[in-house]
Amino acid sequence: MMHRLAMLAGALMLLAGTASAQDIRLGTVIPLSGGGASYGASIQQGLDMALREINAAGGINGRKITLDVADDASDPAQSVIALQRLVNDNDDLVIGGWGSSQVLANMAVAERAGMPYIVVGASNPRITTSANKWTFRTLTNDNGHAARLAEVVSLLHFKKIAIIYDTNDYGVGLRDIFTAGLAKQGIKAVDVESYQTSDKDFTAQLTHIAAAEPDAVMLFGTLPAIAAIMNQARDQGIDARFLGAAGLSNEAVMKLAPQAAQHAIATAYFHVDTDATAKEWAARYQQAFAQANQAPRPSQAAPAYEALKLMAAPCLAQVGTDKDKLRLCLKAWHGTLFGLPPAEAHFDDTNQLLAPLVVEEVVGTEFKLLPGANQ
Amino acid sequence: MLAQLLVGGLGTGCIYALVGLGFTLVYRTMRMVNFAQGQVFMAGTFLGLFGAQQFGLPALPLLLLVAVISFAVGMLLERVVFRRLYASHEVFVVGAIGLGVMIENGFRIVYPEPLPFPKIFGAGVYHLHGAVFQKTYLWILIVTLVLVAALHVMFAYTRTGRALRAVASDGEIAATMGVNVQRAIGATFGLSFAIAAVAGVLIGPLYFVSPDLGDMVGLKAFSAAVLGGINSVVGTILGGLALGLMEALAAFYISTDYKDLLAFAILVLMLLVRPQGLLGRVVPVKV
Amino acid sequence: MRAGLAVGIASVIALCILGLFASDYLLEIATLVLIESIAVVGLGFLTGFAGRISLAQGALYGVGAYAAALLVTRTGLPPLVGLPVAIVAASVIGTVLGTPAIRLSGLYFVMSTIGIQQILWILLMHWSSLTGGPQGVRGIPALSVGGFVLDTPARFYVAALIGAVASYLLARRVIASRFGLFLRAVSDDELASATAGVAVLRAKATALALSGGWAGAAGFLHAYYLRYVHPDMFTLDLSVVFLTMAMFGGYRSLEGMLLATVILGGASEYLRPFGQFRLVAYGGLLVLSMMFFPRGLLAVLPIRWRR
């Protein structure tokens, strides 16, 4: 039995990447198998692109960056082991983490090992707390999305609002905060329905919603379920406007619900039309990954790219790879991100990045900025 | 309102019935349960997607093509894999689950993301006093009826049908009467694969095509087969329809959270109260 | 049996040495494998000795984990009280839900365990007031045993090792007891056992209770290992993994099950860099092992000391 484990250990060391000594080792824990595989691939694309650009420009103070990838198979227990491997490969910092359940499980490893960990793929508010020391998060959390959506609802004068949410922590989180936001405006949802992530048929929920005759339906969930809901809702004659958070701002929506998703509104972390850099970056990104087996998705790859290129790289250049200095540099970081309304972004005391969200709308086969919502 | 639920429930019920038939056919012949049935259903959907997109096949030829290919794959897998798993229930169950894991993750490599299925059964919807439903539902009902009738005719009147029934009642005796038992068993697996794959194609336009499509449908169809009577074809079909309708009504009137609970509560209760199912025969245990 | 003992002691010593020198990453894998081995040994009472297979071990493992997590985060009781509570909770639930079905033939029992697994998972996911539902239970403190806080991988590894060794030794005593003998007799021929005076139903129910208890203990360690529990960690997939390890380990052999847990646990980690192919290979390993050595691993290896 013992020789088995020894051989296993040897093999793993080999696979950990043939990085030369003075390279900067960037680790990433993402799902390359299981349900989140497509999201993991987009994050890796964002990191790869930033990495190549930095290395092409001579690296950071002459040191090249290498990427050490750990696949957590979209499973919380395995994501603990995956992040532990990155710590064990003594990577200098980790950018990654998709799925709230996975991050809630694996961030303890980063906190314990003292590893700077920038989360770019999970939005549950409970990830960033005052106890966070090493774990940062660049995505606006669900509170931000729900609050922004409540503003849009009042902006567009929707009165009869229905909610359908996924019973996972993403959906439940959004439902609670949004309902609170509505209450502040003195509005109560006309109907609230729930579904399981793996559900395929939503006849029962949509029949309830149809009866409430809403003028807006909030979709708090992820693909492919919310696309199926939109299709089945239109089939059942519900013509209310659809609104959603980051789960909806995914380019795959246009493929899965071409007609039903028209004019659906979504909050997002990136939009091409906000500024010139975003447009130029998106073009470079699309061109770079045109042949990749995972179709390029700017909205999913941008946060990872910006975390490395705009936040980690400057700090690495400034303080090198000393973990504590790196942490303090990140904590003090402030700057503007492209693809979002222009505003000064910085980390709060729970290491949550305070940055604006963009509000976009599906028009044809693209996301367009929702007029009047992105001042 | 009620009509909407009934149509939805009936549609899902037909799918549970067809996939459930796959369990019944294999169980009747081999007293084994093929837990990879859900994944076969999913593979059928992908096969249909491939046929529709690459070759632009219209509905009927596509269904036939998928049925024929799946039948062949079913017979092949019986010869290569399942035939070596008859040692015991446990070995068969675990082997079948392993096969299901292989099929599902194999497809996940090729198709990592959910894909839309072309509306080969007609785009648009029908209106039936208040209820609105996709044209696909009509195809599901028709094809299910056709399949059930065809099965009945085959089992009752054709030579292979009688051979399959003989093997189902007792393999040894059937062998002594000149029935090629191995081929009959292969045909049974082929048939169960074909029916499940056809059900997969039928469901395509309603749902998106993704590798995990078959997991829940497989378990629900299994509960339906147990509800109706896993050794009775008619029982399984009625069990499937009943479960589909009950789920639709429970989701609407009780709660969508516990919708799935219903199917599994039925499964456990039926096994305790009437393991042979509503219509199944009691299989006497010889001492 | 002399050789068997020697191998046993040698492995334990080797595992201790591993604990001292191995990297944290290797320790994390080893800890998870050791915790899983407890649940697999528990399942082994059913698959290896009672001739029954269960696909509910993952859910019972979850019951144990939730019992430990909820006890420490919701009540003031000391964490270690969670261990007996987890064991009893999983054991009682497993017995109450399983006993009516275990009377049925093997196949019907498997079917009902699938139902039990899904029902327990749905309750974990939707009974939000009790289990925290989809939010899971977070902030489980590090386990401290007599002032010895198990917050580093190495320290927790030691606890898991002690747990796994204790689980194995206790299981051996159970199998060597009269109950173990009755269980094997029932598995060979239920009717003959009854007419030889064995309380068949009680033997099966005890096997269920024991397998649930072991699952609860493993769940307890899981809760304190990840310090976060979520319903999606205890799905049917986990039950399939446990069943595979128990079946792959083999018929009537606790040692085979431990070896299978290490090999399959190691394999799924070793294949990690291959992304999606990992699960395909895992499924393939499952099918091939059932096709070619259904009697399990050790039935193939020419090990003299097996009885």
Place this chain on the structure above:
Amino acid sequence: MLDVGSVQLSFRGVRALGGVSLVLHEGEVLGIIGPNGSGKSTLFNVVTGIYTPDGGTVRFRGQAITGLDPRAVVGRGIARTYQNKRLFPSLSVLENVLVPALRRERGGLLGDMLGLPLARAGWRAARARAAECLEFVGLAAMAAVGAGSLAYGQQNRLELARALALEPKLLLLDEPAAGLTQDERTEMRGLIERIHARGVSIALVEHDMRVVMGLCSRIVVLDHGEVIAVGAPAEIARDPAVIAAYLGAPEDG
């Protein structure tokens, strides 16, 4: 001792036992004979609680035992062997006999696990009794052998040893001599006589007339689930109804 009162039992319309009544006195060896399918084994299955009869009662030493489950019947002191030898193949010969031998010993699972003296004493007593039973049937040398690999004759004797380990008052033997060679049969006869000599009453189902005639004080003849004759061996041999049943007289129906 054993009083079977008009027991009826049918399987989905097929009448296996049509009102069988018979009595077995303390210390007697009662022979039960009849052509195949006459209900002999079914009768044993009813008496030992495997089947619950549709009608009629079974009393043992004055107490009704109809409908008791097999384990309770064993508790009352009735042991049996099977026509098709039902051993525990994956257990050793000794373990096969230990299963019944451990039944009445004190100290259960917990006792064994904690190694309580009470439980250890129970094991020692059970092992002694099992060894003694194996000695009695002449299988002591095969104690460690796996039961699955025994020869046919040895399987018969192991089943006998397993029944004896229950220290029964009544032993139901279902064709113990079937499939044995000539001298194995004489050996089996000797064995049954020695068991009887230890005060165990015996009901013997057997086709070999030499074994039946030699051992039984009385014989009951069954045919198509009914008793067609009862009496001493000599009378039975001459009874026309018995001969007809065996030789297959022209069926009236």
